[in-house]
Each structure stands twice: as C-alpha cells, then as structure tokens.
Amino acid sequence: MQLSFHGAAQTVTGSKHLITLENGTNILLDCGLFQGLGSQTEELNQDFGFNPSSISYVILSHAHIDHCGLLPKLVAEGFNGPIFSTAPTMDLARILLLDSAKIQEQDAEYLNRHLEAHEDLHYPLYTENDVINTINKFKIIEYNEVFHINEDISFVFTDAGHILGSAAIHLSIIENGKETKISFSGDVGRYGDLLLKNPQVFNQSDYIILESTYGDKLHKDTAPVEDSLYELIRETCVINKGKLIIPAFSVGRTQELLFALNSLELKNKLPDLNYYVDSPLSAKATAILKNHPDVYNNGVKGIMRIDEDIFNFKGLRFIENVEESKALNNEARPCVIISSSGMADSGRVKHHIKNTITNKKNTILIVGYAEPRSLAGRLVSGAKEVQIFKNTYFVQANIQSLHSMSAHGDCDDLLQFLTNQDPKLVKKIFLVHGVPDVQNAFANNLEEKGFKDVIIPSLGESFTL
The missing domain is CATH 3.60.15.10 (Ribonuclease Z/Hydroxyacylglutathione hydrolase-like)
Structure with missing residues (x-):
C-alpha cells in the first residue's frame, strides 16, 4: 500500500x-x-x-x-x-x-x-x-x-x-x-x-x-490563563480606555475564553465592561458544546455544580448580524471583542483589526497557533506594517500572545x-x-x-x- x-x-x-x-x-x-x-x-x-x-x-x-x-x-x-x-x-x-x-x-x-x-x-x-x-x-x-x-x-x-x-x-x-x-x-x-x-x-x-x-x-506561560486575561483587560480597557481584540477560532478557543472570563466573574475579578463575541458560528458552537457535557474534565464538572452555565457572565453579548458587527467599529467605550478566525485571515475579526490596529490604546491578543504567513502570525512576529484588504496599516496597537491557550x-x-x-x-x-x-x-x-x-x-x- x-x-x-x-x-x-x-x-x-x-x-x-x-x-x-x-x-x-x-x-x-x-x-x-x-x-x-x-x-x-x-x-x-x-x-x-x-x-x-x-x-x-x-x-x-x-x-x-x-x-x-x-x-x-x-x-x-x-x-x-x-x-x-x-x-x-x-x-x-x-x-x-x-x-x-x-x-x-x-x-x-x-x-x-x-x-x-x-x-x-x-x-x-x-x-x-x-x-x-x-x-x-x-x-x-x-x-x-x-x-x-x-x-x-x-x-x-x-x-x-x-x-x-x-x-x-x-x-x-x-x-x-x-x-x-x-x-x-x-x-x-x-x-x-x-x-x-x-x-x-x-x-x-x-x-x-x-x-x-x-x-x-513547552506551553509554560508565567500565569494561569484567567490571570493573564485579567491583566490585559485591566491594562487595555480599564487604564488605557481601549479595545481588546481577540482573534479566536469559533470552536474550542472561544469557549475556553468564555470559561476563563466566567471564572474571573466567579472570583469577583471580572472588570465591568461589555464583552462581545462577534461570530454567529461561535454561539452555535457553544450551544453544541453545552449539549455534550460528557466531554468535560472533572474540574469543569465540579464548577458546574455551583454554576450551571460555565460560558455566561455579566456583560457578555453574542453579535448576530452584520450591522451589529459594523456598529462595534464605532463603539467609543472600552470593550473586549472575541471574533473569528483565529489566524485573522478571514471573517469579521479582520475588520476589527483594521479599525483598531493604528491606535496605541488598543491591544490585539493572539491566543493560539498562527501560521507565520497569516495576519495573526505576522503580528506576533513583530511586523511594523501589514496588508489588510489590500491596504497597508502601521501597527500601533499593542500585540500580545497567550500560547498556553493553544x-x-x-x-x-x-x-x-x-x-x-x-x-x-x-x-x-x-x-x-x-x-x-x-x-x-x-x-x-x-x-x-x-x-x-x-x-x-x-x-x-x-x-x-
């Protein structure tokens, strides 16, 4: 053979x-x-x-x-x-x-x-x-x-x-x-x-x-995921009054982010902000995951005894239609936007990056593997300028990565x-x-x-x- x-x-x-x-x-x-x-x-x-x-x-x-x-x-x-x-x-x-x-x-x-x-x-x-x-x-x-x-x-x-x-x-x-x-x-x-x-x-x-x-x-970040997220949200949204943009795959990564943010709320540490998941697909994928609780590890099953919805917390909103997604670009208040795709090469997140990348107040957080030639990969590698939809943008936003979420x-x-x-x-x-x-x-x-x-x-x- x-x-x-x-x-x-x-x-x-x-x-x-x-x-x-x-x-x-x-x-x-x-x-x-x-x-x-x-x-x-x-x-x-x-x-x-x-x-x-x-x-x-x-x-x-x-x-x-x-x-x-x-x-x-x-x-x-x-x-x-x-x-x-x-x-x-x-x-x-x-x-x-x-x-x-x-x-x-x-x-x-x-x-x-x-x-x-x-x-x-x-x-x-x-x-x-x-x-x-x-x-x-x-x-x-x-x-x-x-x-x-x-x-x-x-x-x-x-x-x-x-x-x-x-x-x-x-x-x-x-x-x-x-x-x-x-x-x-x-x-x-x-x-x-x-x-x-x-x-x-x-x-x-x-x-x-x-x-x-x-x-x-080796995935050895210096702090647990939720602690790293808390510090980035605090610095970007609370102190700098900017937006935190997180390119994330709709299946897997988005649910892990929601779980970590929910954990912060359970500990009374989650900053009082709007948290947007701008991906109709993510909402559907989250619902499917909720329908298969048998896949969770024992730690998650323990949390579910005190919190039946481990992917929901104050300030969370799922964005459905294109008009709502576009409106986020004009959102003046600090916020967190989680959007697909994870490598930032397609989907709504490209538009969010385009509209935030030239402002020093904002942060773009890469939370998984990014192929070096993808937009996310080029940002992580330290590119000073990137092409998005055929236009050149100078990278002024803070670029961060969190490898332990891979x-x-x-x-x-x-x-x-x-x-x-x-x-x-x-x-x-x-x-x-x-x-x-x-x-x-x-x-x-x-x-x-x-x-x-x-x-x-x-x-x-x-x-x-």
Missing part, C-alpha cells in the same frame, strides 16, 4: 493524507482547507493532488476547517462515498462548513466590488448546497468502537482531547494476508486542558502519522501521547501539521526516545508501507 501527503506537509494547514491499497481502494484521512499561506492559499485549495472521484472513504479526525474545510469541494467534484466521524464532529462540521461557504461568498463579493481592471473575478470554492450534500454523507462512529468498513479494513476512534469530538484514527488493514496498523493522531490536545479530558491511550501501531505543531515548545499539545504532550507505543515496533513516524524547523527539532527528540525512522514528508510525497 501507498501513503501520500496532500496537505499539512511541512505546514500546519490543509490536512489530507491518502492511503492507497493495491486493489485500488483509497482512504482519505481528513480533507482540510489550506489557510493563512498568503498568495499560495488559493492555488493550493484548487487542486487536491488526486482525483476526488477515486476516493473510496473519508475518515475525519475533527471539525476544524483546516481538517474538514474542503469536503464540500471533494463532493462537488465527484466523491460519492461515506465520511466517518464522531457525532460531535458531524454537528460541528455542519455549522463550520456552512459558515465557511458563507464567508467565501461574502469575501468574493467584497473583493469583486474592489476589483482592479486587470484582475479576474473571485469565486467561492463551494456553495451552501455543496455543504448540505456533504453532511448527508456522514456516518457516525462512537469512540472506542471497532468499525469494520469491510472484511479487510477496520478502524477505531480514540479521544484526542483537542476539541469537542476530536479523534485519533487507528486503522487495521489486511493486504496480501498481512495486517498493517496505521495511526493518525489528528490534532493532539493538552493534558490538563481547561475544559476537555486528556487524550486517550491507543494500541501498538506499525506506522504513526503524528501532528507536530508545537513539537519544539488546543495543540506541546512537545511533552506529544511525547506523552506516544507513551503506550514501543518504539522498537514502530516502523516509521511521519511528522505532519508543523513547519520544518519545528519538525526537525521534534524528530531529533523522537529519535532520542528510540523512534529510529522519523520522516518529514513534503507536499505530494508518497511512501510504500
């Missing part, structure tokens, strides 16, 4: 990994949208690197757009098989993909209104109707259930602890009478996460496809994820979802732990297993 890499290869976006068997069966692990790669992004999202109609099955690790965001395009271009996922992943994918289609249509409309004479018209990658056709192909599989696709192919989902519904995928494939076990980590969460349970252990694998986003780092495990978390694996029995580890410098450092660490064949595949590269 062959394993080829068509996304998240020496980058952290566009997750797509293809297993091809000798009988022509094609199993696609994830089908993610490329994000935050500058001028390359559009080109990479146009071409899968394989024929969509040739794919037999899709197994989806979780609902983040960089893992599921090209599924509607795959379906529109000929894929007609099942998409296997957990139930929460299907619930989240529905709202995320519909939102993605809507954002693409809005962005295309905006860009076409400001088209230069020499430029071609912009079109969305897929429509809302494509999304509906895609969701109809989902088949729900429970955690820890051995599901047999056919007599030669089976798999198990284990909880990856990354976001609601996230799973690592563990395949057993029999070919020519020989069984091969392949594990794909998806995105590995944190041990000791604010909200979710720890990643589960898994049985011995022959080959492991492992994410490596923070493979060279839903991706750090180096120690990734190593702990592999604890139950005997390195001598793992034939190869393929590092994906990371940038080369980080992956090289992590590969060295893995080799020191006894994993002797660690590979960093490039985009489109194929290997015989």
